[in-house]
Amino acid sequence: MGRGSLWRRGLRDWIVDTALFLFAASFGVLAAAERLETPPMGVPAWLFHLDQIIGVLACAALWTRRRWPVELAVALVAVSAFSELAAGAMLVALFTVAVHRSPRTSMAVFGLSLLTGLIYVVLHPEPDMSPLPLWLFGVALQGAAAGWGLTIHHRRRLVLSLRDRAARAETEARLRAEQAQLQARETIAREMHDVLGHRLSLLSVHAGALEFHPDAPPEDIARAAKVIRESAHQALQDLREVIGVLRAPVGELPQPTLAGLRELVVESRRAGMRVDLCAELEGDVPDRVGRTAYRIVQEALTNARKHAPGAEVSVRVGGAPGREVTVEVANTAPALRPGSAVQRGQGLIGLAERVALVDGRLEYGPAASGGWRLAAWLPWPP
Template identity: 50%
Template sequence: MSSTVAPDHPWLLPASLTARPAGGRPGRSARDWAVDTIAFVGALLFWLYVSWGATLPENPLRIGLNGPSWLLDLDSALGLLSCGVLWLRRRWPVALAVAALPVAVFSVSGGVAQAFVLFSVIVHRPLSVSAPLAAGAVATGTAFNALRPDQDVGWLGTFITNVVIVALLLAWGLFVRARRQLVLSLRERAERAEAEQQLRVAQARQLERTRLAHDMHDVLAHRISLLSLHAGALEFRPDAPPAEVAKAAAVIRASAHQALSDLREVLGVLRDSDADGGAAAGEGERPQRRLADLPGLVNECRSAGMRVDVHNEVVASDQAPATIATTAYRLVQEALTNARKHAPGARVSIELNGGPGEGLTMAVSNPPPAVHPSGIPGTGTGLAGLAERVTLIGGHFRNGTTPAGDFRVQAWLPWPA
């Protein structure tokens, strides 16, 4: 992912990692204002202490005491200027750090302000930029000692003190930089993980929509083929007795009502999955079938005039997992629908056997049609959808013509013990 998470405090991060709005510099947050104010006040208090202490006969820290009066005045002016530019260090940290080097040669009252500027550079910029500036700070400290030596501590002691102070600033700044980079990296990883999770949910929803589309195909193809079969009977028997016509019309009406009910059920699940968001990720209550529903399906087809033989040797059919039972039901339903379409009048044989630990083996076969096909159009996707269903749950699927000329649909579904 290429998106960058905007940190809470962009001034603590390198400029390359700082999120900037499209048209300007990053805005200063309330915390930034608070930190800048504290830094300015601290630097100003140090400037006041040094400037005021330089006028006293006794200076406890001996800061800014030695030197001619014009140098003390210059020290005070440059120190006050250093305090003022602290408000600009977020915008030009490196430029201000470079400008502070010659100022540090003449001004000790701006030492805290100069330290804040150097610290900002260490945190904002890579070590290749901050290390030379840190070395420059040590060099300017040495030049300051040469210009205004401290007789009590000596040149070596002052040099070591400067090195220790700059080293502490560098170490602290690098620690803060590394920590902020780690925080940013963790936030980016969290955002990436959230985006990947959303992608997985979207893929799961799409998969569930595909499954619902398969259900709609299976249900409607079955119902509409029954409607076509009953309507065809009325068309070829216009002289049938009124009682038979009324019975056929009632069956057509019931089948149409059932088709609408099945369609409403499937669409209701789809609508619920859209409303629930995550329900489509496999938690939606799709219409589930049981092996016990197969006799009802067969009887429905028989009432429409189909000849169906069933050989059921399944053990503990009521214990079949919902996925296995639904897949088996849809396979038999699609096979019966295809038989009505392409082999009207042919006898259909359904064989079921197996059980827990053994798996469910099923086959639906029918001989070639004795009459011309019904002419009901097909999409050619029913068997492909069944093959996909069976494969997804770890089963095997085959369909085709046997050596005897029968068309056979066969599948094996895994059934855990």
């Protein structure tokens, strides 16, 4: 609502403004009635009539209090130094400043009102009352008006602060949800790469063997076709599992364990790879570390199958509680495509991220024998 715009006031504003106007007018009427019953000695009639006119104008000016609260309050405080009938309007103005302006401004106007109140009791002494009690009575009224306004002011500030805090909390919750969604997408992307990359590399190897050896014995062709069929079926199953969890929490993604390492090696051997496995683990490896070790071996076997066909691959996994889990996968120089090298693709980048998440170390690069070596050291708490 525009401050001071009468035609834009809401119903509640109209009720409040009307009530405050009636309060100020009633205050002036009561004061005027008292003066009519006991006119002050030595005060001319025209001055009393002028005071009434000023009181009416002061009450009428209250309709502009929302637009110019400080200016109106200062003017009415100054007028109240000699006009008793403007006192009600002055109290309403003090209340308005306390509600709509800062406490510092409110206290400044309140201090000015105390000074003008002192001037009034000096200019208009009561014959049967000391000036001090009369001034203290005025201080009590002015303090009540300013205090009530400050209470409303602080309450509104508190409500705005709570709304702002709620808005910030909602924004932070939305950002956390977006971040969680991004992390979920990254996790799903890594899972799809690790799972499908392994299966599809098996398909590629056997399909390539059939393409380059069309005259192979029927039993070899049948065996290769069986592996292709099983790998394609398993790839579809893995794809269904990964896609199926898109509607589930990230923690429910299908996760392998280190116990499936031997099955992974056997699967690679069925695909024609020469893989030697040596696993020496003392105790049960924590799930997160074991899952990371499994993915390291899986990615290394996939890379060896794609970039070093025919090479011998050795897999070494060892460790104990309180020491590191050591994972080392190395292959000799490729037998079919000499000079082929593993490129730094998304798989190795994903492995580096996985290892970093468990505070481990990852190394990879050409081996002295002309092949490729990948090694990782993962912490195993005692």
